[in-house]
Amino acid sequence: MFAIIETGGKQYQVTEGRYVDIELLENEPQSKVVFQNIVMIVNGKKSKLGLPYVKNASVEGEIVKHDRDKKVLVYKQRAKKGYRRKQGHRQNFTRVMINKIRTTAQKSKAETVEE
Numbered sequence: 794m795f796a797i798i799e800t801g802g803k804q805y806q807v808t809e810g811r812y813v814d815i816e817l818l819e820n821e822p823q824s825k826v827v828f829q830n831i832v833m834i835v836n837g838k839k840s841k842l843g844l845p846y847v848k849n850a851s852v853e854g855e856i857v858k859h860d861r862d863k864k865v866l867v868y869k870q871r872a873k874k875g876y877r878r879k880q881g882h883r884q885n886f887t888r889v890m891i892n893k894i895r896t897t898a899q900k901s902k903a904e905t906v907e908e
Contacts, residue, residue, distance in 0.1 A: 794806060794808070794809065794834075794835065794836045794837070794894060795808045795834075795835055795836070795894075796808075796831055796832075796833065796850075796852055796894045797831070797832040797833040797859070797883075798815065798828045798830060798831055798832065798852050798894075799815050799830040799831075799832055799846075800815055800828055800830065801815055801816025801817075802816070803815070803816065804832060806821040806900045807852060807854075807891045807894070808892055809891055809892065809893060810889065810890075810891065810892075810908065811878045811890075811891055812857065812888055812889065812890055812891075813854075813888075813889050813891060814862075814886045814887070814888050814889075815886065815887055815889060816886065816887070817859065817885040817886060817887050818856065818859075818889075819889045820856050821905060822855070822856050822857065822858050822859065822878065822894065823855065823856065823857075824856050824865060825853065825854070825855055825856075826853075826854050826855070826856055827851050827852070827853050827854075828851065828852040828853075828854070829846070829851055830846050831843060831846055831847040831850040831851065831852060832845070832846060832847070832893065833847070834847055834896055836896070845905075847851040847896075847897075848897065850881055850894075850895060850896050850897060851867075851895045852891060852893070852894050852895070853891075853892050853893040853894075854890055854891045854892055855890050856887055856888070856889055856891060857888040857889065857890050858887075858888050859886075859887050859888075860885075860886060860887075860888065861883045861884065861886070862883055862885075862886055863883070864881045864882065865881070865883075865884075865885050866880070866881055867879070867880045867881070867882060868880075868881065879888065
């Protein structure tokens with residue numbers, strides 16, 4: 794079972810029990826995070842596609858750490874002009890451990906237990 798979530802203007806494929814590196818979040822490490830923008834959920838041969846998002850579905854995770862990615866070098870040059878510029882960039886990211894992918898049926902069962 795996997796889901797495609799949207800966060801930080803990008804889409805990520807996530808699976809329960811795996812890590813995913815996403816755009817930097819403001820939450821503290823070891824805090825819970827819930828993603829509501831679920832584009833697609835695939836469970837074996839069954840799949841749910843959202844238009845634009847799947848209703849009543851969510852993905853729960855826990856923030857493991859905040860870190861910086863590997864350096865990316867940006868190099869510009871104009872041929873025969875003596876113009877050269879080199880610049881480095883390290884993107885900040887948040888590592889999230891995906892704990893649970895909830896579909897509409899699972900969410901309704903959880904709500905009835907709480908009441």
